[in-house]
Amino acid sequence: MPSPAPEQLLRELHASLTLRKRPEDVARLIQDLYAAQGTDLDAATETALAKAAEHSLRNLWHGYTSMREEFARPVGAQRQLARAASLFVSVPELPDDAGDDPARVEAVIRRAGEEIGRAYGQNDFGLDRRNRAERTAAGLGEISKRQYNKRFRLLRRMEAKLARLVHEQSRREVTITGKGALARALPYGLFATDTDTAAFIAYITARGCMRSVFTNGRQRQVYDEVAEALFQRLRNGPTRTCWYAVAHVHPTAEVLAQVSDQDLTQLLVQWNRFLRKVAGLLEDAWNRHPLERDTMIVRCGDDSSTWNQAAQAWNTARAHWFALLSELGHDEVLDRICPGKVPRLMAADVAYWHRMSGGGLHPDTYVWAELPLPWEVLRGEKECPRSLVEAVCARHRVDPTAGAWTAPRPVAEAVDFRRTPETVHGVAVADPLMAGALRSAGVFSGKDKRAAAQEWT
Template sequence: MRKRPEDVAALIKDVPGNQLSASETAILQKAVAAALRNTVWQYTAMLEKFAGVTGAEKQVNKAIELFKLQKETGSTAYDDPAVVQEFIHAVSPLIHKNPGFNNYKTDRLNREERAAAGIDISRRQYNKLFRCLRLLEKKLNILIREHQKSFFQRTGKHAFAEDISLEDFKTDIHSACFIAYYTARCNMRSEFTVNGQTRPYDEIADMLFKRCKEHAQSANWWAIAQVYPQVEVLEKLTGDQQGRLLGKWTSLLQQVAVFLETLWTQHDFNRATMVVKIGNDSTTWNNTAGAWNKARDSWLNLLYALGMEFVLEEMCFGKAMRLIAADVAAWHYLQGTKADPNLLVWNRLPLPWDVFSGKAACNRATVQAACKAAGLDAEKSGWIAPRPHGVVPFKPTPELVHGVAISNPYLAKILKQHKYFSGKNIQPLFPGQN
């Protein structure tokens, strides 16, 4: 889910037994006052869940029809790639087709081979069934890729929040409140601005985290570490828990590295500026780069918590820079904003996925030199050490239409329907409007 932080704050206020002091209540009330139930509109144009992945139900149903199979009652929507793959492996033997072998010239059976296999259907019907399975396998590959993209997007926002079991979540009320609110803050969308994005750790998150520290004996630090893997949290874990978490983040880095390298080779990105060009899939790149940076930060935090920062002397891969829209870049230029020093470091270092895979060499000294040349503090900027963060004031969640803040949620809905700010052909709000 992608609930607004204000609405999560309202739920926190309603939790029985969650005794807040007067000062804590005043801090929480800043968000509660802006909850949907307390506003005039009581409506948001923002989707309250992450975009789903279209399954293969249509393709599977067509295969069931062509192969004249019995459709299972209460059957799945075939959103899960594993279920679709199982279906393909069950149906392919009916025409003696090997899954994954889809070449029309070499992998289809000729008339003699079909007769020998006992396939008593016409050539045309056989080709139709072969083509059906071929298209279903193509859909499966798309489904796997889309699920991976969705996973990277969600993980880049709220880390491993989805791995927290209900049992762990319910063990401590203070931990649960912090996890719920901080996750909602992390899930906020990026805004079209040159002033920097709103940081998730605000004064309410800080207040809720301090309550966890006040009740440190009962707090579920393992659950908190899934969404907030800061050194002071990681130090409260057992050695086994720290090792498991390091393994999870390293595995994620490996998955993201492969995906980033594929995207990099498929698109003609301008590495020097990272300004979007026509044909660049900026959404997928930025979501995946976000997952890389989240995983990288968490990996660094764990190295320092475990006293293993010596690893950086051998391998220290950099951040992945996000793409920037051309109009935002122009906005920066008009305001006289200097180039992002992180971009200068990015251009001086080997590509991070090449370093992670061992194709290129880069260590702490290399990164320090690049940061020094760019005028950056290598440690405070998060290039070679855990990145420190402060506490930002609470800021109400804006209604956004493709990143542009709109004051009225109903107006936001209308503008979105008419494709305003989307970069596509606008549909006039009024007939005859140019």
């Protein structure tokens, strides 16, 4: 079987930026890419990649992982479009991918609405429907009341489906950005400018997209010895490196110093826009069910999934925003507006585990609880200058600089590479086949516990 061409491997690496491939599998792709190009690797990079790729699916006897290798996609409107095509003369049969495109779904709703004299947004079943005289005047006399109502109800449901689709697609974008920063926005041409650049971005993004593990300690750090070896190659060939592309995912002072002010400003604009988007998502979750700010422990009714995804995205965007402001020399902005970090919600059993092991709430929780809510700060409803954040941090004995409350995140030191565990609802399981069975049985999910227990007894 012939080896893949370098461009094919580069495109596969680029596609991984919006997937959830294991870092081991991305390391194996990087090995294949360097081999296909005949690149002589330095000893440190070769050793680090081999250490990670040893556990890739291609090198394991079972070649299987129980975990999804992509972020969950929202269910499209394919079924509704097919139904519309059968009821409306003006609606043609559309390909399956049309159901995932909100613009095309909206166009169908508008076109079909014209066929029965319905304007987009007229969803009140009591007020917006036409009576017999109105239908006759509009040239709809041949359509029975039953058939008219059927079409009206379908379009009303399609608008509701469209709103859900837009919301879920936005939430998916927020989730991917929270994990992998702006890697998702990198066009292939920019990503593939330099092989070493592409390798580093793909690997660090895969590390960022790893799942959280059920633990009472710190989560696994993103920057490991493999990332460090790949980054060292960027240092050794700075004239080839596309530092602007690297800045999308790794905004250290060393990286940003290599990027032009114009490109830095473009990134700042993107993160400004994204911060406001995430703030809206956080506010929606808060308004549906206000959280227990003093503890951030999940209570019945809390939408912990949405909140935690948005919180991670907020903290990622905020870290990039701070780093860009610092590099552009606009630190004075933080003197006037310095929105705080947003903690994730913690499950009650994890909080209990912390207490039983001699720990407690993270000090950042106390700081968060005293600061204005992020969306209030961005809208200018409440003031949150750097001086306020520093005062609150001092009250709770938190270093505002080291804790990234008033300054960019400190540069991370590389940690040892460790094999990616199979997880079942956050619980690490050694064997992927067992993990798949446990997940199917509902173990660790908190649902259908009795049925799962009976199945395994």
